[in-house]
Amino acid sequence: MSPEPTPGSTSERTAWVLAKQLPASTDSGGRQRVRAVIDAYAASFDRVHVIGFDRWPGWRDVLPAHVTVHEVAAPGPTPGAVLRGSLFAGKWFSRRVHDLLATGVRGRDVVHVDFPQMAVNVPADVRVDVLDLHNVESDLVARRLRTERPLVGRLLAPEVARFRRFEFAAAARAGHVTACSRKDQEVLSAHGIDSTFVPNGVSAASGVPTVPPATRTALFVGAVDYGPNRAALRWFLDEVWPQVLTRVPSARFLAVGRGLSAVHPRPTGEPGGVEFHSDVAAVDPFYERADVCVVPLLSGGGTKIKLVEALSRGRAVVTTSLGLEGLEEHRDVLRVADGAAAFADALVELLQDPEQAAKLGSAAADVARSFSWESAMTPLRDLLSTIRR
The missing domain is CATH 3.40.50.2000 (Glycogen Phosphorylase B;)
Known part of the structure; x- marks a missing residue:
């Protein structure tokens, strides 16, 4: 449960969660993780603002009253964002997201950025307290281009390199970095970046696992x-x-x-x-x-x-x-x-x-049985408790 501050109390704390996609559905691992992150912030802060792309119908029915969701229709890339963060980060820029953070975030607020690409939306004077790497995204992009579109990968190699520099610069500036695999932690450590291991979890099955049917x-x-x-x-x-x-x-x-x-x-x-x-x-x-x-x-x-x-x-x-x-x-x-x-x-x-x-x-x-999202998010909740204190 979040603390119960008195009205106007200086102990009241607000968090902002910037997500690439709102978790209206949980049909992908990324959306499941975002929802688990939002729940962790909701349990740790007095007010939580969630900003993300797409729509989340019915969010008022599934989230606590102190959580507010800001739905943004789609990114609106600008040449400046592409120059600042590469094609791979710049395509996620939205003036609406940037302005929500610029006008909403106050000095003691905590800012969480989900996916390094989304850091392109953060105003220069806003500190990122937690950057969650679902992956080392520049490595993921490079792998995909090599295996799926080799020719395109060779053409975009300079942009991949620029994206990598942007990603690690964002991680170096963040107050804390979370990673979901030990391998990603090793990559970050090689660049002098400490991180907290926050593994992925799994949505509970609807019942006890059944016996395999032996039907090949x-x-x-x-x-x-x-x-x-x-x-x-x-x-x-x-x-x-x-x-x-x-x-x-x-x-x-x-x-x-x-x-x-x-x-x-x-x-x-x-x-x-x-x-x-x-x-x-x-x-x-x-x-x-x-x-x-x-x-x-x-x-x-x-x-x-x-x-x-x-x-x-x-x-x-x-x-x-x-x-x-x-x-x-x-x-x-x-x-x-x-x-x-x-x-x-x-x-x-x-x-x-x-x-x-x-x-x-x-x-x-x-x-x-140890892979529940609640268990997986324990390191993040511990980190948020430390940040709040």
Whole structure:
């Protein structure tokens, strides 16, 4: 609970949370993290202002009365913002956001910036108290360009370098930096930047994990309007799944996520045994149909919430080394395989041995009980308590 100051008390504290996207939905890991951050601030401060892009219908029904949300329609990049922060940060500039901070923030207010790109909106005379790196974003951009659009990546290499300088300068100026993976902490430390580890969590499953059905069914869950997810799914369908079908002809594959109807409309020649389910109301029914979950990521950064969700549902998981990033200490409750042949081998082994898959899933569910967002945000709440004092 937030403190109860008397009217006009000098102990009353206000916080501003600047988010890239308002968490009206929780269909992505980024939005889930933003919502958890807002809840942490709401529990620590007397007044909280949340500023973010898009709309959040019904926020008054789900947030405490001392939290106010300022909805901003969309970024409005300017040449000055691009020159200051690179294309990758400048595209997130909004005069409306800048002005809300410039006119609203007072001397003792605490300012939280979610994603380093959003620092381009902060007026020069406003101090950022907490900068939350969902990833080291310049590394993430560089990876995506190398794996998804190599030619574009070479052309934009100078902008990536400018973005990296902007990101680390913003981190160096911030009072505190939070990171969601140990690897990102190591990168920050190499640049002389201390950080607090605030891991990602997982939204609670709607019930107790069910027993895998032993139907030789694999599942992918992810928003494919996010580049790394789109590339991962395409690679799995092109390179891995045909090898699986050769050895397990009865295998089924469920691909579930936002944007699938537009990106993967099941073209002629798609490998057999595949179902696409786009923009579903709930993912739990699909986890119940699956024996094994796949997280075949080739790019991206930070702790992969889709992997944590699969573990929490009591399902065996096959992932890449990059997909495991941030959860390395739990390697023994899943299968890690790099390269199409190795990934197919690991998946086939589990599909052909339902008992082994069920045991692995049960161990995963035990581990995942500590992955709640409330638990994950404990380091942030402790940090906010220190800042407030």
